[in-house]
Amino acid sequence: MPELPEVEASRLEVDPYFTRYRIDNVEVRRPDLRDRFPTRFRERLLGQTVETFARRAKYLLATLTSDETLVMHFGMSGSFTVSPAGGALEIDKHDHVVFHMSSGVIIAFNDPRRFGLMTLLTPRQLRTHPVLSRLGPEPLSDDFDAPTLARACRGRKAPLKAVLLDQRVVAGLGNIYAAEALHVAGLSPMRAASALATADGEPKEAAFRLVAAVKAVLLRAISFQVTDRDRSTRFRVYDRESLRCLRRGCRGTIARRTQAGRSTFYCPACQR
DNA sequence: ATTGAGACCTGTCGGC
DNA sequence: TGCCGACAGGTCTCAA
Numbered sequence: 001m002p003e004l005p006e007v008e009a010s011r012l013e014v015d016p017y018f019t020r021y022r023i024d025n026v027e028v029r030r031p032d033l034r035d036r037f038p039t040r041f042r043e044r045l046l047g048q049t050v051e052t053f054a055r056r057a058k059y060l061l062a063t064l065t066s067d068e069t070l071v072m073h074f075g076m077s078g079s080f081t082v083s084p085a086g087g088a089l090e091i092d093k094h095d096h097v098v099f100h101m102s103s104g105v106i107i108a109f110n111d112p113r114r115f116g117l118m119t120l121l122t123p124r125q126l127r128t129h130p131v132l133s134r135l136g137p138e139p140l141s142d143d144f145d146a147p148t149l150a151r152a153c154r155g156r157k158a159p160l161k162a163v164l165l166d167q168r169v170v171a172g173l174g175n176i177y178a179a180e181a182l183h184v185a186g187l188s189p190m191r192a193a194s195a196l197a198t199a200d201g202e203p204k205e206a207a208f209r210l211v212a213a214v215k216a217v218l219l220r221a222i223s224f225q226v227t228d229r230d231r232s233t234r235f236r237v238y239d240r241e242s243l244r245c246l247r248r249g250c251r252g253t254i255a256r257r258t259q260a261g262r263s264t265f266y267c268p269a270c271q272r
Numbered sequence: 273a274t275t276g277a278g279a280c281c282t283g284t285c286g287g288c
Numbered sequence: 289t290g291c292c293g294a295c296a297g298g299t300c301t302c303a304a
Contacts, residue, residue: 003297034280034299058298076298077282094282113281115298131299158275167299174297238297260276263295 002074004139004172005218007058009225014080014107015053018062022049022102030096034075034117044068044120045099057135057171069126075115081108135171139214144170146211150203153193160196160210161189161259170214176238177217179265183237183247184213188271189264237265245270 026045031037038044048064055061062070072078083089085104095108097118109118127133136152137143152169163169164178173181182189187206196207224234236246237254245252245267252269 006297073298075281076296112283113296113298115280115282117299156274162275165298176297261278262298 002058002076002078003174003177003221004055004058005177005221005225007060007074007172008055008222010074010080011053011055011060012226014082017082017101017103017105017107018050018053018099020049020051021105022047023099024102025100027098027100028096029091029098030114033096033111033114034073035119037118038120041120045070049102056132057138057167058174059132067123069121069123071117071119071121071126071132072109073117075111075113075117077113078109078111078116081110082106083108131167134168136167136169137171139170139172139218144211144214146203146207149211150197150207151201153195153207154197154199154201156193158193159190159259160187160193161264163193164214165260172218173214175262175264176235177214177221179238180217180221180236181210181214183266183271184217185210186247186271188268189259189266191272237267240265 023045024047026042028037028042031041044066045064048066048068050062050064052063053060054063058073060072062072064070081092081095083106089106091098091108092110094110094112096111096114097109099107099109101107109116121129137148149170153163156163160182161178164173164181165175179189185206187210196204196210198204240254241256243254245254247267247270250267250270252267254265255268256263256265258264
């Protein structure tokens, strides 16, 4: 479930049960996701109240009364399940951390593949974190605009798809929405990123189109996550190999190829 | 400094 | 039904 829209949907769903409640108990059933949990992880959480529950890129950040921040990442297969107070509790074998909140609600972090991450950072560790402190702009914020993207793309020979996946350029896109945004923008995933900028790093028209496409695709995906359940209209190119291109007036067929070890879906007819 | 390949771990799906 | 390979929405490390 986990690119920016899915993480944001998860945050919205869990926030009412997390924020302003105290963590009365934590079951650490497996302290080894992508990294081993920090020392005294459980002890540092016990009795803490969650003050805010925010998202940065694909990370979820719960700030605690102690000023420490609980950082969570879903990896490829992470998710939360919320069990109402007093309800029967079923523990899945991939529920690695289970939070018992002061309301009686139980929130479980589930992650079969264990590419996810959970850690607890002091304010200083949060500020200087080697990954978090280097994340690029939030794609839905005004900080992500064509000039910013063009500067990041200047002189880069890497294909556009790879640059959209680089979390230091823009933070939160993954394999699906990078492909979707490139289709909306009518840009080939194989195109060199440098094509978005002039020699001095000024944005070309394609940079404006791509920025707008990224925002549109993510906004649509978030609203889709929150409301829609119809899976048929979910993606324009992702997982649609050999199917007709959905762009109005385009008669192309969606192709698939491997880029940097991952599947890229695109329309060779309308993405240039 | 950039870039691509491989690794991490488990589950699912299609083909034989 | 059972086995096997291919593949999966992310990131990190390493070598070129």
